[in-house]
Structures are given as structure tokens and as C-alpha cells.
Amino acid sequence: MRVLVYGSGQLAQMMYLAAAPLGVIVSAVDVVTETVVNPISKKATGVPLHRAIEESNAITVEFEHVPEHLLLDADKSGKLYPNVASILAGADRVREKALLVKNNIPNCEYLLIDHVDQLDDVVERLGEKVIFKASRDGYDGYGQWRISSASDLVNVRKDFALLDLKKVPVIAEKMMQFDxxxxxxxxxxxxxxxxxxxxxxxxxxxxxxxxxxxxxxxxxxxxxxxxxxxxxxxxxxxxxxxxxxxxxxxxxxxxxxxxxxxxxxxxxxxxxxxxxxxxxxxxxxxxxxxxxxxxxxxxxxxxxxxxxxxxxxxxxxxxxxxxxxxxxxxxxxxxxxxxxxxxxxxxxxxxxxxxxxxxxxxxxxxxxxxxxxxxxxxxxx
CATH class of the missing domain: 3.30.470.20 (ATP-grasp fold, B domain)
Structure with missing residues (x-):
């Protein structure tokens, strides 16, 4: 059996190592070059991507920020797990919040910011302690802004004025006092x-x-x-x-x-x-x-x-x-x-x-x- 993983980092490497004792062969895709590689050596296997898709029993991802056209191509095979909608929900905080709300899952109180003028309502709606998260491509602390008072919004406003908030909206979340x-x-x-x-x-x-x-x-x-x-x-x-x-x-x-x-x-x-x-x-x-x-x-x-x-x-x-x-x-x-x-x-x-x-x-x-x-x-x- 064969599994093809989109993404060629450490998670694909660890999937490869875990799959070997089961007799499962794992290959990875460098999503930048769209090349099939060995998950350990990172060297190209010489197998074209379309053939790797055909030969795989299942296709999966090691991270959610796979280019969407690659996901759609993989999905046509009927072998992509998890499905495209699930992957996109993890890659986009707007979709993620919609999923949580639709299924009545408790989550942090939030506002969707797609225009800089919406910052005017943030403190009144969410309080002075707010974390702003880019809806896409933010992880490990990147693509985030924090305020602890209304005066901090001045710097946030300057940053947001440089962004295309229609293309990549920002989620403003009330900072929770969690245990x-x-x-x-x-x-x-x-x-x-x-x-x-x-x-x-x-x-x-x-x-x-x-x-x-x-x-x-x-x-x-x-x-x-x-x-x-x-x-x-x-x-x-x-x-x-x-x-x-x-x-x-x-x-x-x-x-x-x-x-x-x-x-x-x-x-x-x-x-x-x-x-x-x-x-x-x-x-x-x-x-x-x-x-x-x-x-x-x-x-x-x-x-x-x-x-x-x-x-x-x-x-x-x-x-x-x-x-x-x-x-x-x-x-x-x-x-x-x-x-x-x-x-x-x-x-x-x-x-x-x-x-x-x-x-x-x-x-x-x-x-x-x-x-x-x-x-x-x-x-x-």
C-alpha cells in the first residue's frame, strides 16, 4: 500500500517512519516545486506527480496551507483524506469559526475585520484585551497582534492600513482568562x-x-x-x-x-x-x-x-x-x-x-x- 503526503517536512518524515512497519510506503510532495520526494532524504523520486496520485491508495496532507489547486487535483482522485473542506477549515479562521458556530461548539467571542474602520467597534464589543489573528497563513505566533488597552489600537490601525483585509480578513478575539x-x-x-x-x-x-x-x-x-x-x-x-x-x-x-x-x-x-x-x-x-x-x-x-x-x-x-x-x-x-x-x-x-x-x-x-x-x-x- 502507498500513501502520498502533500508537504515534505518533519510530519511527513514521521509518517514515513511510522508507516514502514505496516508495509506502507509513504512518499511526499514538495508543494513549492510540485515534485514527489523521499520524506527522509528530500530527494526527488523521479515519479511524476500525476503518476504518484494514480499509484497511491490514499493521499493526505502534513499541513493545512497546501496550495488550493493541488488539493483540488488530489481530490479528483477520490483518495484525499481528510477532505478538502476539512483542510480549508483548518487553513482559514473565517471558515473555522463558521464551522464552530454552525455546530454550537463553544469558542472565543470574536469579530470579523475586513475593513480598517471596523477597529472602531472592537474595544466596545470585545473589551480592551484583544488578540487579532490573520485568517490565513498565521501560525506559531506569526500573523498576530495583541492589545491590552484602547490606545494600542493606534499601532494596529497602522499595520492594518497596509493589508488587503478583503483578501485576507482578520479575526479579532476577546482574550479569555483561561486556566x-x-x-x-x-x-x-x-x-x-x-x-x-x-x-x-x-x-x-x-x-x-x-x-x-x-x-x-x-x-x-x-x-x-x-x-x-x-x-x-x-x-x-x-x-x-x-x-x-x-x-x-x-x-x-x-x-x-x-x-x-x-x-x-x-x-x-x-x-x-x-x-x-x-x-x-x-x-x-x-x-x-x-x-x-x-x-x-x-x-x-x-x-x-x-x-x-x-x-x-x-x-x-x-x-x-x-x-x-x-x-x-x-x-x-x-x-x-x-x-x-x-x-x-x-x-x-x-x-x-x-x-x-x-x-x-x-x-x-x-x-x-x-x-x-x-x-x-x-x-x-
Whole structure:
């Protein structure tokens, strides 16, 4: 069996590695050159794209910002999973908000801005603390503006005057006073089978994910069920096939959807060592309509992103149950170079292990790690 992935970054690479033991061959598409490449070496395979589509049993994506003409070409084959509408909902915040509203999914209060004069009503409607998000091509903190008082709108107005807001509108969201950011990664197969992983707790720095911990601390069955109900509603409404990530704000016992990602997701990388089936294998299973794998936990896990740095000691893999995943990229500021998965028996022991890990890392690139390690170390479970 063959799977063709649009996008040739680390997610395609990890799908390739997860698919190999199943006897599934994964190829990737460099969406800039429209060339079929090997997901590991990135070298062209010599297979024309039209033939790769014909020879594939399933076609999928590693990110939602695939050029639309490529998605439509892939869709004609009848083998694209998830479907085009689902991918576009993840790529466009206007479509995403419409999806949430249509399905009565709680989300942040918002306004659609497609003209700079609409900024006049923002503070009155949403309050003084607002985050503005470009409806397309914004991720990892890019394409975002924040205000904490009405006076901050002066600079936002200047920036927006330079944008084509009709072409790419902006979503203005009321900043929520949430307790924490969590996410649920799950999968739905072609025949409607659904399997969700445990909730993960996510720590961000400058708009970028730095650490995920799963399961979340103080996890209750009610909270997991509430998140799963949201996942099932969205996945069923979209007739979704594959792995889907739902990012959530927790406010007390209530959950509000922040974003959806129609693909394998950074906050699910911990599943590689922390679960019976990784999110990458699960995605391959789902798009090929194979039985979904068990999402049973192997332990308590943390995923630590390596961002913009290569200067750390590989000796960190000498710590028991610490695993390095390297992407082979050229270093660049804010670029995800790899990640580290850590597995332990409890949150407290996970905290101790993260303290050990810190000794091998340049702390300036891991600003959330020490405080998170201390928090987990004090957990009683």
C-alpha cells in the first residue's frame, strides 16, 4: 500500500517512519516545486506527480496551507483524506469559526475585520484585551497582534492600513482568562470509527508550543468526555478521515475551542513513546481504512520542542526513557529543529526526569522547562 503526503517536512518524515512497519510506503510532495520526494532524504523520486496520485491508495496532507489547486487535483482522485473542506477549515479562521458556530461548539467571542474602520467597534464589543489573528497563513505566533488597552489600537490601525483585509480578513478575539491550554488529538477512520488520545497540557512561549504533557494534571473523566464530545461533533460534521487536533482553552470545567488542525499535530508527538499507537501510525491506519490502534497510555509523557538551536548534548539520550527526534533541518530562529519525548511512571517522576534533562540543554532556548519540571515534581499522583 502507498500513501502520498502533500508537504515534505518533519510530519511527513514521521509518517514515513511510522508507516514502514505496516508495509506502507509513504512518499511526499514538495508543494513549492510540485515534485514527489523521499520524506527522509528530500530527494526527488523521479515519479511524476500525476503518476504518484494514480499509484497511491490514499493521499493526505502534513499541513493545512497546501496550495488550493493541488488539493483540488488530489481530490479528483477520490483518495484525499481528510477532505478538502476539512483542510480549508483548518487553513482559514473565517471558515473555522463558521464551522464552530454552525455546530454550537463553544469558542472565543470574536469579530470579523475586513475593513480598517471596523477597529472602531472592537474595544466596545470585545473589551480592551484583544488578540487579532490573520485568517490565513498565521501560525506559531506569526500573523498576530495583541492589545491590552484602547490606545494600542493606534499601532494596529497602522499595520492594518497596509493589508488587503478583503483578501485576507482578520479575526479579532476577546482574550479569555483561561486556566490552561490543552489539546485533544484523535482519529476518525473512513468507516466512522473514532479513537482519541488522552488530553495534553500545552505551554507556549511567544506564540509557539514549547512543552506538552500528557495526560494533563488533574484529569477527570468528565473533562476527557467533554473534549471527546467536541471532537466527535466536529469530526462527524466534517465527515473527517485521519488525525485531527483540537486546541482548547480550559476555564474551570468548561472548554472552548481555540483552533483545529486537520493533521497530525505538534501536541501529539508525545504519543510516539507514550502510547501503544502513535498519532502518525494512527493517521496512516485511518486514511487507509485499517483498524485504528489502541490509544492506551504507556506512562506519563512530556514532549519538549527544540527550537532554533543545535547546541545541546546528545548524551541526554542516556537518561532512561528519554528519546530524541531530530528533523535534519538547517538552524533558523524560531524553527522547530526536533523534539524530545520523555516517559515516566507519574507526573512527579516526570518532573524529576525533566530536571535531569535540563542539565544537557542550553536553558535560554527552553524557557518553560524548569518551571514546568518543578510544577510536575510537586504533583501528587
Amino acid at each position: 490552561r491550554e490543552i489539546s485533544l488529538v484523535g482519529a476518525r477512520s473512513q468507516d466512522g470509527q473514532i479513537a482519541c488520545f488522552s488530553l495534553a497540557e500545552n505551554l507556549h512561549h511567544e506564540g509557539q508550543l514549547h512543552v506538552s504533557v500528557a495526560p494533563i494534571t488533574q484529569l477527570t473523566e468528565a473533562l476527557q468526555k467533554k473534549a471527546k464530545d467536541i471532537f466527535e461533533t466536529l469530526a462527524t460534521a466534517m465527515d473527517y478521515v485521519g488525525v485531527l487536533a483540537v486546541e482548547l482553552f480550559q476555564c474551570g470545567e468548561e472548554l472552548y475551542v481555540n483552533e483545529i488542525a486537520p493533521r497530525v499535530h505538534n501536541s501529539g508527538h508525545w504519543t510516539q513513546q507514550g502510547c501503544s499507537t502513535s498519532q502518525f501510525e494512527q493517521h496512516i491506519r485511518a486514511v487507509l481504512n485499517l483498524p485504528l490502534g489502541s490509544t492506551e497510555l504507556i506512562g506519563t509523557s512530556a514532549m519538549v520542542n527544540i527550537i532554533g538551536c543545535t547546541a545541546f548534548s546528545r548524551d541526554l539520550i542516556g537518561i532512561p526513557d528519554v528519546h530524541l527526534h531530530w528533523y535534519g533541518k538547517e538552524v533558523r530562529k524560531k524553527r522547530k529543529m526536533g523534539h524530545i519525548n520523555v516517559v515516566a511512571k507519574s507526573h512527579a517522576s516526570l518532573g524529576k526526569k525533566l530536571k535531569q534533562l535540563i542539565e544537557f540543554l542550553p536553558v535560554e532556548y527552553f524557557p518553560k522547562l524548569e518551571s514546568e519540571a518543578t510544577r510536575l515534581e510537586n504533583e501528587k499522583n
